Amino acid sequence: xxxxxxxxxxxxxxxxxxxxxxxxxxxxxxxxxxxxxxxxxxxxxxxxxxxxxxxxxxxxxxxxxxxxxxxxxxxxxxxxxxxxxxxxxxxxxxxxxxxxxxxxxxxxxxxxxxxxxxxxxxxxxxxxxxxxxxxxxxxxxxxxxxxxxxxxxxxxxxxxxxxxxxxxxxxxxxxxxxxxxxxxxxxxxxxxxxxxxxxxxxxxxxxxxxxxxxxxxxxxx
Numbered sequence: 001x002x003x004x005x006x007x008x009x010x011x012x013x014x015x016x017x018x019x020x021x022x023x024x025x026x027x028x029x030x031x032x033x034x035x036x037x038x039x040x041x042x043x044x045x046x047x048x049x050x051x052x053x054x055x056x057x058x059x060x061x062x063x064x065x066x067x068x069x070x071x072x073x074x075x076x077x078x079x080x081x082x083x084x085x086x087x088x089x090x091x092x093x094x095x096x097x098x099x100x101x102x103x104x105x106x107x108x109x110x111x112x113x114x115x116x117x118x119x120x121x122x123x124x125x126x127x128x129x130x131x132x133x134x135x136x137x138x139x140x141x142x143x144x145x146x147x148x149x150x151x152x153x154x155x156x157x158x159x160x161x162x163x164x165x166x167x168x169x170x171x172x173x174x175x176x177x178x179x180x181x182x183x184x185x186x187x188x189x190x191x192x193x194x195x196x197x198x199x200x201x202x203x204x205x206x207x208x209x210x211x212x213x214x215x216x217x218x219x220x221x
């Protein structure tokens with residue numbers, strides 16, 4: 001078993017977490033911009049165009065969340081950062097769903113509130129993903145930031161610095177997963193070259209983070 005507590009104080013890992021999230025924010029912003037450009041240049045009814053547009057919108061949301069986690073973490077606002085990571089987890093689900101099935105991308109873009117409640121809530125996407133996203137991971141994030149639970153709040157607020165690092169790790173984990181799903185949409189429609197430089201820079205940062213960061217799970221809550 002890896003000693004997660006020792007990893008929290010490792011300066012190399014701390015720097016790598018922040019670096020990968022900074023690169024991720026830039027990469028997601030670029031992806032969103034390219035998606036808007038590509039979809040504008042395509043026919044409005046084209047399925048590939050709508051799929052790219054959905055991926056870009058999910059990427060723009062993820063960019064805001066990743067950037068905000070970094071800002072909150074820099075001010076030691078561990079609870080607020082943890083709440084945003086729970087939302088990033090949901091964005092990861094969405095990124096998978098809209099890139100996995102082109103028809104789903106179109107459906108989500110035009111969905112009503114009632115349709116989203118029936119088919120696009122986190123539990124519905126997890127069911128469609130057939131085990132890709134463990135229920136336990138989502139519930140853990142709900143307990144330590146998604147909902148104001150006494151145990152989660154006490155754990156975070158009384159161990160603020162440790163939770164900042166845990167939250168940055170979780171943001172990097174779910175953020176890079178989100179990036180990977182969104183790249184699939186660009187690759188499938190032959191548009192990956194539009195993100196070539198960003199993809200290369202972020203790939204380097206992800207590799208460095210994975211080599212440096214030995215955190216594999218958050219502590220029991």
